[in-house]
Amino acid sequence: MQPRDLSDHVAYEAGRGIEEVARELGRDPSEFIKLASNENPHGPSxxxxxxxxxxxxxxxxxxxxxxxxxxxxxxxxxxxxxxxxxxxxxxxxxxxxxxxxxxxxxxxxxxxxxxxxxxxxxxxxxxxxxxxxxxxxxxxxxxxxxxxxxxxxxxxxxxxxxxxxxxxxxxxxxxxxxxxxxxxxxxxxxxxxxxxxxxxxxxxxxxxxxxxxxxxxxxxxxxxxxxxxxxxxxxxxxxxxxxxxxxxxxxxxxxxxxxxxxxxxxxxxxIEDEEHVVRTVETTRESRAYMQDTIDAHVWESEGNFVLVDVGDASAVATEMQERGVIVRDCSSFGLPGCIRITCGTEDETERAVDTLNDVLADLDVDAADDPDAEVADP
CATH class of the missing domain: 3.40.640.10 (Type I PLP-dependent aspartate aminotransferase-like (Major domain))
Incomplete structure (x- = not known):
């Protein structure tokens, strides 16, 4: 027998983890930071x-x-x-x-x-x-x-x-x-x-x-x-x-x-650990503001613990950032092939992500990222 017809069902695509990427690239997991899944940079309460x-x-x-x-x-x-x-x-x-x-x-x-x-x-x-x-x-x-x-x-x-x-x-x-x-x-x-x-x-x-x-x-x-x-x-x-x-x-x-x-x-x-939540929210707001101010591309205003960035070619940019040790989310699966999403990390993680992204944009010469009105397909 077979399961019922599931042809209309689309599998959920989660952000890639450090261990997964490290195995694929034959690298040490310690070389990577993961800012792809909107997780808490301070860990659990x-x-x-x-x-x-x-x-x-x-x-x-x-x-x-x-x-x-x-x-x-x-x-x-x-x-x-x-x-x-x-x-x-x-x-x-x-x-x-x-x-x-x-x-x-x-x-x-x-x-x-x-x-x-x-x-x-x-x-x-x-x-x-x-x-x-x-x-x-x-x-x-x-x-x-x-x-x-x-x-x-x-x-x-x-x-x-x-x-x-x-x-x-x-x-x-x-x-x-x-x-x-x-x-x-x-x-x-x-x-x-x-x-x-x-x-x-x-x-x-x-x-x-x-x-x-x-x-x-x-x-x-x-x-x-x-x-x-x-x-x-x-x-x-x-x-x-x-x-x-x-x-x-x-x-x-x-x-x-x-x-x-x-x-x-x-x-x-x-739920009783208010100090952890306050610390997490403060880190998020600082990280969002830093990325908004220092990324060399259009960054949309965000009230989540992440930002969406117009990089022109999400697949190329996300792949190259991953090669350089920073895992971000290629938003092609959301219908936004020109955008990546970066989770708000600690101060060190955020600075590394921004530096890596700016270097990748310069190296790939992604012109669309500099222009928020550039022609990129709507979702």
């Missing part, structure tokens, strides 16, 4: 590392208490009810749960282009279809309600990414509210805030709970992760915050013990 070590002897038991404790801690962090927090195996697990709770066969979702491939992958897993709205390079990847509404056709779920990967742009809460107002009552607007800690703006949870000038809504959900600011990408821990009216759905769509004992205990420690 030290408190989380201790918690993982101390929890290791307890992994023979299911994580019921830890799961409940972390749910309560996150709910307290956002001042929502425990039932509004849907823990998951990474942010992608939360995407799956939201699709399980919303999609009937042949329902559509609306996703950004360029954007995170897993939105569409998950929809297709659940027999949904995928449509796209374009974030235009010509408009510096601007995000507002009109950009989405121009493509909207009563989709069941709309995905927003704010800050957006790979561009770093954000959508104001007032525009998210307007989008929710002007779409069907049965359309769920999901705001993916995987990079939310790095943006100087309030979370869209304000729209769910009716904080400040906003009215509480039942058609907005928010995604968050421990992978970025908390440095826990390897333990796979994320969550969704949903309207109160959605609370009961979680127990019907989640996998048993949706996050592991190690992940939950790490999350409990990390």
């Amino acid at each position: 030290p408190a989380a590392t201790v918690a993982i070590r101390e929890t290791a002897s307890d992994v023979s038991s299911y994580p019921k208490a830890a799961h409940a404790d972390l749910t309560t801690a996150i709910a307290s962090r956002w001042n929502v009810a425990d039932e509004q927090v849907w823990l998951a195996n990474g942010g992608d697990g939360a995407i799956d749960y939201l699709h399980r709770a919303t999609l009937e066969p042949s329902d559509d979702i609306l996703v950004p282009r360029p954007g995170f491939a897993y939105y569409g992958m998950s929809s297709r897993f659940h027999h949904g279809d995928v449509r796209e709205y374009e974030l235009s390079r010509a408009d510096d990847f601007r995000q507002d309600a009109d950009v989405v509404l121009d493509a909207y056709d009563d989709e069941r779920v709309i995905w927003l990414t704010s800050p957006h990967n790979p561009t770093g742009s954000t959508m104001p809460l007032s525009e998210i509210e307007r989008l929710a107002d002007e779409t069907d009552d049965e359309t769920l607007v999901v705001v993916d805030e995987a990079y939310g800690e790095f943006a100087d703006r309030e979370s869209a949870i304000a729209l769910i709970e009716g904080w400040d000038e906003f009215d509480a809504r039942d058609d907005v959900a928010v995604l968050r992760t421990f992978s970025k600011a908390y440095g826990l990408a390897g333990v796979r821990l994320g969550y969704a915050v949903v309207p109160d009216e959605w609370a009961d759905a979680y127990t019907r769509v989640n996998t048993p013990f949706a996050a592991s004992e190690l992940a939950c205990r790490a999350g409990l420690a990390a």
